[in-house]
Amino acid sequence: MNSTIEELHKDHKNIAKLLNLLKIQTEHLQAGDHVDSLQITNIMDYFINYPDIYHHPNEELIFDYLKQRNINTADLIDEINSDHQTMASAAIEIQDEVRQIMCDAVFSRENLVDKLNHYISAYFLHIDIEEDELFPLAEKILDDDDWQFIHAEIKREDDPLFGEKLNNEYEELYKSILNSVDET
Numbered sequence: 223m224n225s226t227i228e229e230l231h232k233d234h235k236n237i238a239k240l241l242n243l244l245k246i247q248t249e250h251l252q253a254g255d256h257v258d259s260l261q262i263t264n265i266m267d268y269f270i271n272y273p274d275i276y277h278h279p280n281e282e283l284i285f286d287y288l289k290q291r292n293i294n295t296a297d298l299i300d301e302i303n304s305d306h307q308t309m310a311s312a313a314i315e316i317q318d319e320v321r322q323i324m325c326d327a328v329f330s331r332e333n334l335v336d337k338l339n340h341y342i343s344a345y346f347l348h349i350d351i352e353e354d355e356l357f358p359l360a361e362k363i364l365d366d367d368d369w370q371f372i373h374a375e376i377k378r379e380d381d382p383l384f385g386e387k388l389n390n391e392y393e394e395l396y397k398s399i400l401n402s403v404d405e406t
């Protein structure tokens with residue numbers, strides 16, 4: 223597998239771990255059980271500060287090359303790129319709402335559950351399309367020169383949660399991820 227695609231694939235696996243944790247909290251919320259609101263805000267914080275800023279623009283860079291090489295991919299790529307915008311706005315919206323709830327704001331449980339469920343399922347579907355359709359096409363269609371330009375243009379940033387150095391603010395979240403792995 224191409225090393226750039228491999229990095230993006232690794233990000234997807236990490237994002238999926240967090241979406242699964244978010245799903246568990248959403249189920250607690252729906253059932254009226256105790257919810258770890260801090261965990262939700264930490265997950266959203268990571269999504270806002272890593273995938274939305276680095277992972278998605280890097281994918282868009284590859285997809286732009288792919289679109290130039292094969293115009294038939296244009297509609298799907300436009301859709302996927304617009305998903306990135308929608309998902310980023312939804313993450314900020316969810317983050318704001320959960321933070322307000324933590325400050326005792328009145329909220330609609332049902333509405334927040336719907337927003338979270340929609341965010342989670344849309345994200346999983348989005349990743350599946352990238353993994354099953356766009357990444358294989360990029361590997362097939364782009365040539366060595368394209369990849370060299372992509373490598374030169376790609377933004378590289380240490381992953382603050384799954385990278386070499388764990389950022390202090392994600393310590394609790396990191397423990398939750400380890401615990402969830404133990405349970406499976």
Ligand SMILES: [Fe+2]
Nearest residue numbers: 234281349352
């Ligand atoms: Fe992605």
